[in-house]
Amino acid sequence: MRDLAARIEAATPPDRDRAVDALRAFAVLGVVLGHWLVTALVVDSGTVRGASPLRYLPAFVPVSWAFQTLAVFFLVGGWVATRGYTRGVPYRPWLATRMGRLFRPVAAVLVVWALVAAVLLASGVDVQTVRTPLRLVLSPLWFLLVFAVLTAATPLVSKVHPAWPLAVVALVDVLRLGLDGPAWLGWANVAAGWLVPYTIGAAWARGRLRDRTTLWVLLVGGALATAALVRWAGYPASMVGVPGDGFSNLDPPSLAAVTFGLAQCGAAGLLLGPLRRLTRRPAAWAAVALVNLSAMTIFLWHQTAMIAVTALGLLTGRRLPGLHTVPDGPAWVVARFGWLPLFAVALLVCCAAFHGYERVSPSRKSLGRV
Template sequence: MAESRTAMPLHGARQGLHRGAARVDAATPADRDRAVDALRALAILGVVLGHWLVTALVADGGFGLRTASPLRHLPWLAPISWVFQTLAVFFLVGGHVATRGYASARARGTTYGQWLTSRLSRLFKPVAAILTLWTVTSALLLLSGTDIDTVHTLLKLALSPLWFLLVFAALTAATPLLLRVHPLWPLAVVLHVDLFRFGLGGPAWLGWVNVVAGWLVPYTLGAAWSRGELEHRRAGWILLTGGALVTAALVAWAGYPASMVGVPGAPISNLSPPTLAAVTFGLAQCGLALLLRGPLRRTMRRPLVWAAVALLNLSAMTIFLWHQTALMATTATGLAAGHLPGLHTLPDDLGWVAARLAWLPLFTLVLALCWTAFRAYEQGPRRPTGRPSRVVRSQPAAQGAEAEAHHDA
């Protein structure tokens, strides 16, 4: 009898979940390309899990913390970065949706200034919350006697996602100029920059040109996608195989690191600033993303799956901005219990890897709390209760989307 009483609420919850998912599915325009949202969701999950797996905050006596990476102590884990470094997919989807959005805005008579102001306000409004919180937190930490190196470490991790927004904002502003730019042009810039600084001993600062040129490659690929130039599967296979082969050659014979993210202490980082290897690897990722469009469209026909993807897209900026804070909050709080494996210990063996995997659910829970507290900055305030939930459009500006979203929480 007790089991029956327990099962009834669970059954009711499942029915409610299915009904809600069905409403979201029914409210989605029939002509919406759900694969775009699915690719964005995969990209955001890749970034979050990648950071959680390769970022370690090691207790440095007392309550001090310093950054470390398992990729430095366990270099054979480099393939993890191949799976979870998904930034090229962000820029591919961003370029695709921005160019389509700009064309749509022009057709409606919207001026460039109105279009850009709308997009950038959606992009940066959620940033105010995290900047305010970390300004206050840093001041309190310093006043409490926390050493400045620890505060600097925490701030650097918490605010590191902002570089992406700055680059993306610059490319967004330049969208009208990039509508017809061929991806080979920025790729040629990256190639020549690397040849000059690595092959001819040029200044290291020159590499920062690739921050724009490197991410311009997938962004302009997204524009080409909007023009219908990447619809054939052959384009995806060319990008995937060509990008993968060139990246392998650069790693094997040209001295580029195997890791596609930065490793503390390494002489060269593939990501800061982007190298030719990071860009060719991104081309392979873009090719795979294009090949996955068909399977993803079929998968997104399932209401439950689509509802989850739609919700994640509506929360993409919040998740992106706060995932590092969730990791740090868990780590700092855990110091009260001592130096815990996988949380405060040096990431130099498989025991750390296993322990870190066990911490992921708690990181997720803390991130969910951050989402609850700060999602209004991205999604807007809750609407009055009693009105049905509907997702009409969900294109978060953080990942280059049109952000024409209406969502009742």
């Protein structure tokens, strides 16, 4: 491990901002752990359906605050895209490189799961059982599609002030929730909601929004606004969707999800200094670099890893606690923590099998990318 850390340290350009990579690793791993903790596959009368402990255990809701890290993902994306584009690289080669790294791994997931679904249906597995894992695997692709659109539009949106998309989200929520407007208005928030942290990242790349006062305003103001929306405006306390609930903060992004993202952006900016100091240590930087080199693979295959462990557990002929049982009590939570290491092992297997679709080059150039 020391030799690997030393090689990664030697391959890292001296001007690389390691704190940005640490934030991206945190965002990706936050999504992974969040999904593994709040997603259950329950076996009921021979059918597999999705469930969430957030529906049965309201005290578990703070988990969604800690692990719903999509705003940080878009914050870093805005920073990386803006910085890369403003370096004078022609638009088409720049975009082709970024889209290739996004969609090559996606193609692998789609092909594998199309084959899996076909085999299951041909074997007589009921449609609901097939649909449940497919929904878990494919749902993250919506966020990648939005991310790809914002990336392609970087020359246009990188100079947009974050207040403008924030105002769009607020207006849409007033119309669709406060005035009972049509539900399709929420589609505007799919782009505008994630454009807020993306444009904050773009402003950060241009040298703005770096003073600590602004960052504290984002953190405290975003947190207070979110608390007020939950307490007095009827927004759900959970920052992720809960099966069975009629309203989600993420589908489409609500004003509460966006203000929560503002708080996350402020916290991320305040953590840059400590993260830069931490990632000067070769071991810490090696861990961050390895996660970043496989970030898309981890993001795309983590649900498959959980599903694979769950499916193998079914071969025992027993409904295993924390794996196949209804997440309706603290015992399920304790049992689920015991399954996390097996999920991680399964994810490592997926990464070993499919990381090649993400890798551009194993050389020093790979670590030098933004």
